[in-house]
Amino acid sequence: MQRRDFLKLSLLAPCAAYMTPTWAAAAQAHGVDHALLPDGRSHGFELGAQQFLLDGKPFQIRSGEMHPTRIPAEYWQHRIRMAKAMGLNTIAVYLMWNALESEPGVFDLKTGNRDFVHFIELCQQEDMWVYLRPGPYVCAEWDFGGLPPYLLRHPDIRVRTWSDPHYTQAVRRYLDVVAPAIAPLMVSRGGPILMMQIENEYASFGHDLGYLEQLRTMWRERGIEGPFSISDGLAQVQKQKTYLPGAALGLDGDTDFATAQTIASEAPVWVGEGYPGWLTHWGDKDFQRGDYADTLRQLLEQGRSFNLYVVHGGTNFGFSAGANASGDYSHFEPVITSYDYGAPINERGEATTEYHTFRKLLAAHAPPLPVVPASPPVIRFAAITPVAHASLWDNLPAYRVVKKPQANELLFAQDHGLVLYRRKIPAAAATLALDGVRDYATVFRNGLYVDYVSRVQHANLRGGNRVELPAIVDGEASQLDILVDSFGHVGYGQAMADRKGIVSSVRLGGEELEDWDVSSLPLDDGYIRQLRPVVNEPSRPGIFFRATLRLDQLGDSYIDMSGWGKGYLWVNGQLLGRYWNLGPQQRLYCPASWFRHGDNELLIFDLHQTVAAPIRGATTLHA
Structure with a gap:
């Protein structure tokens, strides 16, 4: 089941009116304590008998997700205050590994919107708890699901498994850097982080429970004792048997708590991702939206913990937008630049109609809410x-000679941008066939535009495109240029080796063309400045x-x-x-x-x- 199916469950499946006697009795005896705040003192957050406990009392997580890497740092505090004013008590945070480590061992946890420690401290300053989701894989419709694209420079890389030493080494390096920053922010040490997620939606990818167990061990070895949660589709967890014993079980787009509780035993079950909106791809007819009010009402009436994915989406600035595809790399669906997501707080921080609907529902189950912050100024x-x-053609760097076309990552260690493939073609009228274009190519003969190839618009074609163009040679030898542009790397499912450029062959009249001059055009700051x-x-x-x-x-x-x-x-x-x-x-x-x-x-x-x-x-x- 793809992520799009989670939305259907989220919107259509009724909340099961299911509360175990243990949970119901505790809720009746103690109620939910709204007074406890992240005040800098050590608190105890525990996974009790089918419920969350904060300092020994039942606690309802009312969370909304937002990602600091998708929000200008100047607006972090505003967005946190917007979530608080809607009636939430927790902010869920993904850490995008590839935003923090650009090259192996080159980390930046401070500049721009990368300083997640400061973001979490702002949450505490605004009396909001934090549910941290540090990966290493996050999905999030982010480039490569948050994994660093430099991993794709290894021809046979396998991710999300301990069987590949390149992946294992990279994960250990990542945890070694981020764990010391996270540990002081845990609730047991006076910070606002209540709970940590182990990986993300792993059952939609694999079935090796040992992979999740080892990740938990690695966090503990680095001073983070938990508590821990996983988050996944219920059907996937049932099929793959990847529930992590002792962890809270977060349901993505599902509310079948009764079935989930049989898997989690006495550990809490909650809505790890509930979808008030949805993602939009290039080529969709319109922006996606959702309708979560009825589900939220029932969750609140039952006292169920939840995380709205997302309360505020933000923007896929730069090259950060990811993509989806089928397991054979066909049916490619790149995500648009906006991550508005139809969220209750829109892309630039305004309260939507849904925001006010949710606020009214939440206000009935919370102390008096603060005034909704004003929206930032807007101009036209x-x-x-x-x-x-x-002209790009006046700014071509030195080329590299290769026998056959290869991907950007393997040729140039290039993660994004453009690659130009060039060669002479003989004087013979023939059909040009391109196989494996990722993701969008413009084709030229002697500098004249011929046609384009789109992995999105040719989605019916195998493995990311085989496209035949009309005969382009009219009796004289000519220069063939194929300029390939990339979208984000696939970040969900089995198509996790989504390298860019031409990953297969180019044929003229059925004959494979070899001996290419290939130029790297990364469109990065260095290239633009020159x-x-x-x-x-x-x-x-x-x-x-x-x-x-x-x-x-x-x-x-x-x-x-x-x-x-x-x-x-x-x-x-x-x-x-x-x-x-x-x-x-x-x-x-x-x-x-x-x-x-x-x-x-x-x-x-x-x-x-x-x-x-x-x-x-x-x-x-x-x-």
């Missing part, structure tokens, strides 16, 4: 039209456009890219993410902190546009 700006700044500006107006697709936006006041804004094709947008050097006229997203969120008074530089790279279109600032994600 009039249309501006960029001008051509640089762009050589155009001298003459370029006409070949693959152009960087630039515009200067003058602002007299600052605020959040949605930059409307509906007149453009497919590409990337930077504001003052910050990569907002991908845009694509396939939709449904046409506007990219830019936080106020990334603008500046006076002149702002907007840089656009478009794979198809040869003539600039206007860009304007709007106040909403939706047109």
